[in-house]
Amino acid sequence: MIIYDNVEIGDDCIIGDYVIIGETSNQQSSSSPVTKIGYSCIIRSHSLLYAGCQLGNFVHLGNRATIREFSIVGNHCSIGMSAELQGNCTIGDYSRLQSFVSVGQQTKIGRFVFVYPYAVFTNDPLPPSSQLEGVEIGDFTQVSAGVILLAGANIGKFSLISVNSKVGGMFEDDSFIEGNPGRRIGKLSKMPFFNKDGKRHYPWPYQYATNMPWQGLDFDDWAINENIPLF
Amino acid sequence: MIIYDNVEIGDDCIIGDYVIIGETSNQQSSSSPVTKIGYSCIIRSHSLLYAGCQLGNFVHLGNRATIREFSIVGNHCSIGMSAELQGNCTIGDYSRLQSFVSVGQQTKIGRFVFVYPYAVFTNDPLPPSSQLEGVEIGDFTQVSAGVILLAGANIGKFSLISVNSKVGGMFEDDSFIEGNPGRRIGKLSKMPFFNKDGKRHYPWPYQYATNMPWQGLDFDDWAINENIPLF
Amino acid sequence: MIIYDNVEIGDDCIIGDYVIIGETSNQQSSSSPVTKIGYSCIIRSHSLLYAGCQLGNFVHLGNRATIREFSIVGNHCSIGMSAELQGNCTIGDYSRLQSFVSVGQQTKIGRFVFVYPYAVFTNDPLPPSSQLEGVEIGDFTQVSAGVILLAGANIGKFSLISVNSKVGGMFEDDSFIEGNPGRRIGKLSKMPFFNKDGKRHYPWPYQYATNMPWQGLDFDDWAINENIPLF
Numbered sequence: 001m002i003i004y005d006n007v008e009i010g011d012d013c014i015i016g017d018y019v020i021i022g023e024t025s026n027q028q029s030s031s032s033p034v035t036k037i038g039y040s041c042i043i044r045s046h047s048l049l050y051a052g053c054q055l056g057n058f059v060h061l062g063n064r065a066t067i068r069e070f071s072i073v074g075n076h077c078s079i080g081m082s083a084e085l086q087g088n089c090t091i092g093d094y095s096r097l098q099s100f101v102s103v104g105q106q107t108k109i110g111r112f113v114f115v116y117p118y119a120v121f122t123n124d125p126l127p128p129s130s131q132l133e134g135v136e137i138g139d140f141t142q143v144s145a146g147v148i149l150l151a152g153a154n155i156g157k158f159s160l161i162s163v164n165s166k167v168g169g170m171f172e173d174d175s176f177i178e179g180n181p182g183r184r185i186g187k188l189s190k191m192p193f194f195n196k197d198g199k200r201h202y203p204w205p206y207q208y209a210t211n212m213p214w215q216g217l218d219f220d221d222w223a224i225n226e227n228i229p230l231f
Numbered sequence: 232m233i234i235y236d237n238v239e240i241g242d243d244c245i246i247g248d249y250v251i252i253g254e255t256s257n258q259q260s261s262s263s264p265v266t267k268i269g270y271s272c273i274i275r276s277h278s279l280l281y282a283g284c285q286l287g288n289f290v291h292l293g294n295r296a297t298i299r300e301f302s303i304v305g306n307h308c309s310i311g312m313s314a315e316l317q318g319n320c321t322i323g324d325y326s327r328l329q330s331f332v333s334v335g336q337q338t339k340i341g342r343f344v345f346v347y348p349y350a351v352f353t354n355d356p357l358p359p360s361s362q363l364e365g366v367e368i369g370d371f372t373q374v375s376a377g378v379i380l381l382a383g384a385n386i387g388k389f390s391l392i393s394v395n396s397k398v399g400g401m402f403e404d405d406s407f408i409e410g411n412p413g414r415r416i417g418k419l420s421k422m423p424f425f426n427k428d429g430k431r432h433y434p435w436p437y438q439y440a441t442n443m444p445w446q447g448l449d450f451d452d453w454a455i456n457e458n459i460p461l462f
Numbered sequence: 463m464i465i466y467d468n469v470e471i472g473d474d475c476i477i478g479d480y481v482i483i484g485e486t487s488n489q490q491s492s493s494s495p496v497t498k499i500g501y502s503c504i505i506r507s508h509s510l511l512y513a514g515c516q517l518g519n520f521v522h523l524g525n526r527a528t529i530r531e532f533s534i535v536g537n538h539c540s541i542g543m544s545a546e547l548q549g550n551c552t553i554g555d556y557s558r559l560q561s562f563v564s565v566g567q568q569t570k571i572g573r574f575v576f577v578y579p580y581a582v583f584t585n586d587p588l589p590p591s592s593q594l595e596g597v598e599i600g601d602f603t604q605v606s607a608g609v610i611l612l613a614g615a616n617i618g619k620f621s622l623i624s625v626n627s628k629v630g631g632m633f634e635d636d637s638f639i640e641g642n643p644g645r646r647i648g649k650l651s652k653m654p655f656f657n658k659d660g661k662r663h664y665p666w667p668y669q670y671a672t673n674m675p676w677q678g679l680d681f682d683d684w685a686i687n688e689n690i691p692l693f
Contacts, residue, residue: 016254017251017254018251018277020508023478023479023507045251046249046251046277048508066543081297082315100562102579102580114358116353117333117335118333118580122578122579122607122625124578126657127578127604127622127666129663129669131657142358144358146351146377146397148625148626150625160358163353163381164395164626166608180411195357204357204360208359208361247482248464276485277480294510294528312528312546313526313544313546331546345589347584347586348564348582349580375589376582376584377608377610377628395628426588435590435591439590441590441592
């Protein structure tokens, strides 16, 4: 592994082979901004952190993940294999990006957001231009495999974007979004998505808690305590 | 290259630069399961094999390919550049995965299956959930570029899924599948796909034999000998 | 970094960590073709150049980019993170491929062509076959994120292919192409794509010049001087 100057790494981190931490975007500059990695992180082999990025605590980086300059990853996040976070992005706590997700500059992803393989967050509304409009994704929203988010898309909380949709514009909370172009089919919480036990799957935090802070608790109790609006 | 403990590598293998073999998924564990690579394999530079995976003989791994724990790759397979095989997958003999293919946990791919760039095999029917339903692909089937297979999809033998389709559910043998959602257009062997010589291209083994075991033979003779049903 | 024999590197190049230059496609061969890198290039960490490829001057290669044998990249090009250029491709001056672009063998990309993340250039019209039909892209054309170009597609100059389209066949200059299958919606220069200032964005060289040879000049003057037909 190669660790450049001005890198701060917390306790109990595991760093894999052929990892680079603190690479500069302009390799000719002499001083580089501080790079911070919190405690109890796992940085898998072949991954790459640019100078100036920040990871919280308990972050897991998959093999060949890349975090570019000035991007900030919250606590308990996981960034999948070969996923790319370009510069100046923010990702909230407990969010998970799976393999090969590509996140363009200035994207803002909330907390408890899960993004599945090959989802792409673009940022140029009129290619090529110098306008840079990052995508925003609200807390608890699920972005399925192969989704393409157009520059400036703004997706509310507790929503689901279906596989392979192409989505631009603004969507309110609790949206089920599907299609090319992606449209709001209706309230996600009213859609007939039932699990094996015949229960409605969305809002998903009532059905899934693995490694989430409400694991072992009642989600309503946890959410009230955290001031999160309930369904 | 870095080769961890408990790795068995057959004769006449070529292993490239910056390769890692035997990485553990939990890097704190002291003992790791055996990793086996057969003979005459090529493991190109920057690729990664987790502890517990198995490659057959004459397997070619492209640059930056990843094979995760307990996945089994048959003889004469090729796994393309940056392709990812997550844990507990099986791939039959003579199958080929091209660049950037992403194969989710518990996928079962048959023999003589070719998968083209950016095809994705998902496994969670209701994201996020703890249900894990791997995709199954029958022998001789072709999965085109950009196809997304939904959790639990089951595709028969001698089929073709068209570029960029999104496919869930069960499809019988000899299907031509296309669309979003993917539908069975008809019997693949009856579709008007003709090659330059004006011959029907499917079933493809009559038209293509490069590095296949029936190369230089009559496919019918070979197939009868192998107990493979004929068209 | 590892640099094999028969590699020529120009002055003022920056080469990152874990880079490999001059890898052979058949690792058993004793002599390898010459690999040429021009002057003032940046080859970022973890990237890979096969023996026999050629980069012009002022080329920027992103992290984990791959250039395979006998591909030729023009001056002032940039090849994005994890992008793959298979063998025998050509890319004209000032073109830019973004992250995760996959370019199949024998693709010909013109000058001033921008290709956005996850665009795929295929080359097999009847998979699997031994017919190899590379895609051709004319000068100044924009290929959006997630586009799949089918084998043998031929796209004219000054065109735009919309996000996630699947495009085969021949298209004349100044086309706006969209859909699955991709169709010509009309002349790109007549489409209502307006920027923030209310100006038509296409042909884009009138609106965007960053690091282009007409930066600081009038595009018409530059183009007349270069014998490029005007709109």
